Amino acid sequence: MHPVEVTFDALLLFSMVVLAWQGVHARNMFRAVVxxxxxxxxTAVAWVRLEAPDIALAEASLGAGLTGALLLATLGRLGPxxxxxxxxxxxxxxxxxxLALGLVGTTVLLAVTLSLPAPGLGEAVLAAMPxxxxxxxxxxxxxxxxxxxxxxEIGVMLLAVIALxxxxxxxxxxxxxxxxxALPALVRVLFPLFVLSTFYLLWRGGHGPGGAFPAGAxxxxxxxxxxxxxxxxxxxxxxxxxxxxxxxxxxxxxxVAVGGMWAAGAFFxxxxxxxxxxxxxxxxxxxxxxxxxxxxxxxxGEPTEVRRGRT
Amino acid sequence: MIMMAGxxxxxxxxxxxxxxxxxxxRFPDVFTRLHAxxxxxxLALGLVCAGLALHAxxxxxxxxxxxxxxxxxxxxxxCSSLIARAALAHGIRPWQR
Amino acid sequence: xxxxxxxxxxxxxxxxxxxxxxxxxGPTAADRMLSGELMGTxxxxxxxxxxxxxGIEALLDVALVFAILAAMAVVTFVRRTWPEDPVxxxxxxxx
Numbered sequence: 080m081h082p083v084e085v086t087f088d089a090l091l092l093f094s095m096v097v098l099a100w101q102g103v104h105a106r107n108m109f110r111a112v113v114x115x116x117x118x119x120x121x122t123a124v125a126w127v128r129l130e131a132p133d134i135a136l137a138e139a140s141l142g143a144g145l146t147g148a149l150l151l152a153t154l155g156r157l158g159p160x161x162x163x164x165x166x167x168x169x170x171x172x173x174x175x176x177x178l179a180l181g182l183v184g185t186t187v188l189l190a191v192t193l194s195l196p197a198p199g200l201g202e203a204v205l206a207a208m209p210x211x212x213x214x215x216x217x218x219x220x221x222x223x224x225x226x227x228x229x230x231x232e233i234g235v236m237l238l239a240v241i242a243l244x245x246x247x248x249x250x251x252x253x254x255x256x257x258x259x260x261a262l263p264a265l266v267r268v269l270f271p272l273f274v275l276s277t278f279y280l281l282w283r284g285g286h287g288p289g290g291a292f293p294a295g296a297x298x299x300x301x302x303x304x305x306x307x308x309x310x311x312x313x314x315x316x317x318x319x320x321x322x323x324x325x326x327x328x329x330x331x332x333x334x335v336a337v338g339g340m341w342a343a344g345a346f347f348x349x350x351x352x353x354x355x356x357x358x359x360x361x362x363x364x365x366x367x368x369x370x371x372x373x374x375x376x377x378x379x380g381e382p383t384e385v386r387r388g389r390t
Numbered sequence: 391m392i393m394m395a396g397x398x399x400x401x402x403x404x405x406x407x408x409x410x411x412x413x414x415x416r417f418p419d420v421f422t423r424l425h426a427x428x429x430x431x432x433l434a435l436g437l438v439c440a441g442l443a444l445h446a447x448x449x450x451x452x453x454x455x456x457x458x459x460x461x462x463x464x465x466x467x468x469c470s471s472l473i474a475r476a477a478l479a480h481g482i483r484p485w486q487r
Numbered sequence: 488x489x490x491x492x493x494x495x496x497x498x499x500x501x502x503x504x505x506x507x508x509x510x511x512x513g514p515t516a517a518d519r520m521l522s523g524e525l526m527g528t529x530x531x532x533x534x535x536x537x538x539x540x541x542g543i544e545a546l547l548d549v550a551l552v553f554a555i556l557a558a559m560a561v562v563t564f565v566r567r568t569w570p571e572d573p574v575x576x577x578x579x580x581x582x
Contacts, residue, residue, distance in 0.1 A: 083493045087500060094504045101510070109568070113510055113519045116560060120530045123549060124500075127537055132545035139549050143527065144556040148563040155567035257479055257565065265468040265558060272461070276555060280548070288545040293552065300556055307566045397491065400536075404498050407529060411506045414525055420517045423509075427521055431528050438532045442539055445488075454547050455535070458554040462528055465558035469524060472565040477517050480569065 088128060095121050112154055116147040133217045133288040136280070140293040144300035145373050148307075152377065212354025214286035221290065222358045226347045229291075230332050233365055236372050237329050244381040259308075266308040273301025281366050291328075291362050295369025302374040312382040321382065325375055328368025335361050396444030403437030410434060419485035420477045424470050431466030435459055492540035496533045503529045520564050527557050 101114035119142025126135035204216050211219035221229050277298040283289030335357050339348040349357050413426020439459040443452040509522040531553045538546035
């Protein structure tokens with residue numbers, strides 16, 4: 080590696096450690112949130128340096144968009160921060176065992192990582208690619224070879240939405256009354272681009288970095304931006320249609336999986352000649368559904384179905 | 391020759407990023423810092439994008455670079471206005487000598 | 488040429504690392520947000536330069552995603568986080 084690269088990586092690591100420390104130990108909650116958001120930005124750059132553009136894309140779309148928005152909105156709901164008496168955190172002697180434990184743990188992890196078989200399962204994946212139905216190995220793993228894991232991930236997200244929605248109604252009323260004439264104009268420009276890039280990433284997923292998760296995160300970011308600019312969940316979308324949209328990804332996934340059982344004899348077995356179209360269906364349904372689910376998380380509760388007077 | 395011009399543009403862009411950072415650190419209040427920051431959003435990134443576009447030889451790539459720049463400009467301008475309004479609403483008075 | 492791009496990316500990263508001081512110093516929440524904003528823009532430029540160095544086209548997509556999301560944080564911050572009434576936003580400290 081060139082010395083410039085080494086310096087770059089060292090500086091990147093150093094900044095990430097500083098930001099991670101700030102994210103956990105900052106005295107002021109807002110400072111911690113900003114540090115965490117910046118940490119997300121640098122993480123995406125780190126994935127790029129590790130030559131994993133797929134993960135960089137996912138980290139960029141989730142970390143730069145929705146995670147930060149969720150944390151900032153939560154901070155707003157918590158209200159002004161009450162601080163306890165100021166504590167000086169000094170390096171105490173009692174921290175030494177923990178430090179030692181951390182060092183030993185890191186060393187063990189490093190040793191384990193280095194002793195893993197070098198190419199991992201990469202060759203097995205590449206050998207199976209002709210039957211995968213897509214050109215991108217990452218998408219093939221996510222939606223064909225290990226589709227079961229992705230199904231469960233979407234299921235976990237759905238559970239989170241259900242748990243959050245059972246806590247109460249949406250909290251959109253707490254929006255700021257500050258006049259912001261430029262904001263609706265911005266959203267009018269950006270929203271079509273958000274939709275466009277969502278479908279661009281879904282389409283890219285077939286043969287390169289992209290796919291359902293980054294696409295869903297982008298769609299959610301667009302919807303959240305619209306909500307922040309003053310948009311409301313349309314009246315006719317509330318209730319059943321919204322619930323179908325939230326659960327639709329998992330539903331489509333399950334239908335394809337069970338269909339595979341019927342057609343090819345095993346749960347999630349795609350018939351090879353139809354694999355391509357089936358994966359496309361699952362990917363689009365999952366992407367859109369992930370977008371709606373993330374937006375639902377931002378809403379903080381289910382939008383009420385009937386509202387009297389102005390909404 | 392064109393490669394050379396691209397390199398010069400990128401270096402200029404980097405210098406404007408530096409000026410944005412210096413401004414962010416040295417200027418006395420939010421509004422003046424916004425002024426420094428908006429240079430990084432528009433001019434600095436624009437120069438870097440233009441330089442890379444000169445280095446690229448593919449029309450689609452150049453279009454994508456242009457799109458990236460436009461997106462950041464639009465967002466940056468709106469965000470500057472939002473932050474300035476919010477800061478005023480919070481009673482932060484612009485710095486005066 | 489690759490070294491030039493990498494050196495540029497290194498320069499920008501160093502820039503951002505210095506700008507982190509603004510997150511620490513504040514004094515207002517808006518100042519902290521500003522350095523986040525600068526970091527977002529710089530990250531786009533770093534990714535573009537890394538694209539120049541490596542030629543991996545997906546990096547342009549990552550940069551595009553960053554660019555389209557550039558407004559998210561500030562908009563949420565202004566609409567939701569910063570309370571309307573001008574209470575101190577530095578947790579009780581006067582700047």
